[in-house]
Amino acid sequence: MSGYTKWSRAELIRRLEELEADAGAVGGAAPAAGGPLREDTDQRLRAILETAVEGIITIDEHGLIESMNPAAERIFGYSLEELLGENVSVLMPAPYREEHDTYLANYLRTGQKRIIGIGRLVQGRRRDGTIFPLDLSVSEVRLRERRLFTGFVRDASDRFAAQEQLSALARALEERNKELEAIVYVASHDLRSPLVNIQGFSKELSVACARLQAKLPAGLVRDPEAREVLDQEIPEALEYIQAGVSRIDALLSGFLRYSRLGRAALNLQTLDMNAMLQQLLHSMEFQIQESGAAVELGAVPDCVGDAVQINQVFSNILDNGLKYLDPRRPGRLAISGRVEQGQAIFAIRDNGVGIAPAHQARIFEIFHRLNPSLGQGEGLGLTIAQRILERQNGRIWVESVPGGGSTFYVSLPAAGRSKISL
Amino acid sequence: MNATREVVVLVADDDDGHARLIEKNLVRAGLHNPVLRFNNGQAVLDFLFLRGPGPHRAHSKAYLLLLDIRMPQVDGVEVLRQIKQDPELKKLPVLMLTTTDDPREVERCHAIGCSSYIVKPVDYEKFAESIKSLGLYISLVEVPEIDRNPGAIAGA
Structure with missing residues (x-):
């Protein structure tokens, strides 16, 4: 058992008395002071605080630490004895450390809340100096003659790391995607260039073939094999070449259109x-x-x-x-x-x-x-x-x-x- | 200016086949202008800016440039930019000839000041048609004479 428990027990009893007295003062039905009921409440409260997964820290109006549960000790790496009466800003990195007293004073003077009643992601500073992301929510407890502030803290390092990893992954993925689109674009573009030649010159061959046919009328070429080459085989081969080229061209145009979609500005x-x-x-x-x-x-x-x-x-x-x-x-x-x-x-x-x-x-x-x-x-x-x-x-x-x-x-x-x- | 003066067609295209197809189709379209071929952007710049040991343009002749965009070293867009930045050469009609109809590229070339933009389609008929209308364009366009007195660039 740490000194924390002893201290907090005394503290809890004192605070409980204050709360009960407060409740009595506003006219509620105050339970009888002392007795088995209060002892039971005391034990339960203590158990709740000690077993809470969230770190719970209370400070006074000057920002001085009054209590800290075991979870908070674990999160920050301090024991309560080390921090009791210390300014809570010791748990914050610069520049928050320097600014905290001002925040608190401003709130007390103007009533303007910056964090009280809300939760937010802040930075914490451990005993060994490491800075880490921290979910913090602060509530205010008003007692008869003073008030104190309770901070609920949860180490957000794991969540933060996971988020970082996820967004790094998303960035990498986006880059890969852009790269791929660029490859598709360049490839389709560069492949069209030789295609112009295949199509163009196969058409030139068709034209040349037709000219030959015109120059060599049926009577002149008697060899049936030569005739077949000229009339059938060459035109057939050229037809297949041209059909293939058209198909490739359609595919490449498709690739080009697809890759352009990703880059087109949207209105x-x-x-x-x-x-x-x-x-x-x-x-x-x-x-x-x-x-x-x-x-x-x-x-x-x-x-x-x-x-x-x-x-x-x-x-x-x-x-x-x-x-x-x-x-x-x-x-x-x-x-x-x-x-x-x-x-x-x-x-x-x-x-x-x-x-x-x-x-x-x-x-x-x-x-x-x-x-x-x-x-x-x-x-x-x-x-x-x-x-x-x-x-x-x-x-x-x-x-x-x-x-x-x-x-x-x-x-x-x-x-x-x-x-x-x- | 003598509008009937023969226009020399400059073809800047790194692809031998494309250049040959362009020439053949120009002839088929009835254009028998002399054709001068360059297989990269630097060569055509040297010719126009009278640099290097290769052939240079003659001040007495009129020219028209068919310019491919994708060429190694100096690409067509850069050639176009340099031509259009020169106070004298900017009069030279430049027709972009390319395998892509990427709207951004078309826009870029028009912004720099090309006279026309023709896509080399793989469809041979369309290609021949483009070259034919190009031939018509070449025969109709009044090609300006580039400066008679290139003192500013001589010696470069």
């Missing part, structure tokens, strides 16, 4: 989504008519986002919807929206071929294509939509029944005052 503003979607459907009219689908636009809420990029998101989703309609039934697409907990949620429902559960997560992967035989796509539409929404506090997800259709959901922060409430 976040309130978007009139009814107007935007109407306009978008208008611009897609040809495509919609070609697909034979009926598209229905319900009332949708306004949201906050970058107009150009959000337009792109909906364009990509609708484009997919039209592309993956089920040829066995008339196509139907419906757009609706609602506001839920500050988020505008848009639903784009189709009655198309649907997506098997195993594929539902993969559709957002770069260059993943559900059915490469359908049309021209690069397998980028949903990847780009997801990337755009990530940067604007939005989200995209899908619910789908294979053979029944899919519903794509997009959430974005709702506009301050929404026109629609469902």
Whole structure:
């Protein structure tokens, strides 16, 4: 047992008496002084203080330490005997150490609270001089003739270290991401350069071949093998080369567009989504008519986002919807929206071929294509939509029944005052 | 100024193939102007600023520059900057020829003062089309004569 216990017991009894007397003075039903009840309260209070995980320190109006529980001793590495009657500023590093007396005096004079009644993260100083982060909350106890202040302290080093580690990790991740985007950009850019040559010169070869054919009419080249080379083999080889180049070019353009997304400046503003979607459907009219689908636009809420990029998101989703309609039934697409907990949620429902559960997560992967035989796509539409929404506090997800259709959901922060409430 | 004077087309492109394709397509577009090729940015700067042992521009001739952006050592943007900073050379029409349509790069080149910006598409037809319209541009543009008296830069 340390001297602390003995001292604190006496102190506690004295304080308890004061508190009881105070309670009596304001007219409460004061328990009888002394007796078994008070002894019990005394023991319980002491046990609570001694076993508390939080450090508890009390100081008087001059900042002098009156008591300290074992947890506080552990946190600061001092024993109470060393600190009893010392200024509490010894537990603080500069410059707080020098300023504490002024704070306290100011409070006593003006009543202006800087920390009393609130908690905050401060710095503590241990006996060995190390400085560490500390959660501190201070309460004030008013007694009859004086007042004292109780500080509850908790060592925040571990939490702080974890936080530091986490933010260092986040910074590293962000840097890696930027690096990757730069690599993607440079690589796609530099790869296009030789591609210009492959495409250009294979086309030059086609032209040269056509000229040869014109110069050597059927009658002149009798050798059937030479004829076959000239008429079939060379043009066929060139065709495959050119088709391959076009495909690579489409992929590289996709990479370039994707890597640019991360660097594009955002212009976040309130978007009139009814107007935007109407306009978008208008611009897609040809495509919609070609697909034979009926598209229905319900009332949708306004949201906050970058107009150009959000337009792109909906364009990509609708484009997919039209592309993956089920040829066995008339196509139907419906757009609706609602506001839920500050988020505008848009639903784009189709009655198309649907997506098997195993594929539902993969559709957002770069260059993943559900059915490469359908049309021209690069397998980028949903990847780009997801990337755009990530940067604007939005989200995209899908619910789908294979053979029944899919519903794509997009959430974005709702506009301050929404026109629609469902 | 004599607007009918023959314009020498300067092509600065580090890629031999691209340069050859440009030449072929200029001819196909009906342009038979002399073409002078440079395979890096420094070489074309030396030519224009009359530096180094290589060929230098002649004061009696009119020029037009097709400038690739991505070149080793001195890139196209830097070449453009130096040209546009020179009180005499800044009259030279410069057409940027590049493989990227990165909006930021396009904007940067226009801000420095390029006359036009043409993307080299991989699509050969588009490329030929670009070069053709370029040919039209070259035949229509009134190419200014660069200073007759380059005293300020002589001896550099």
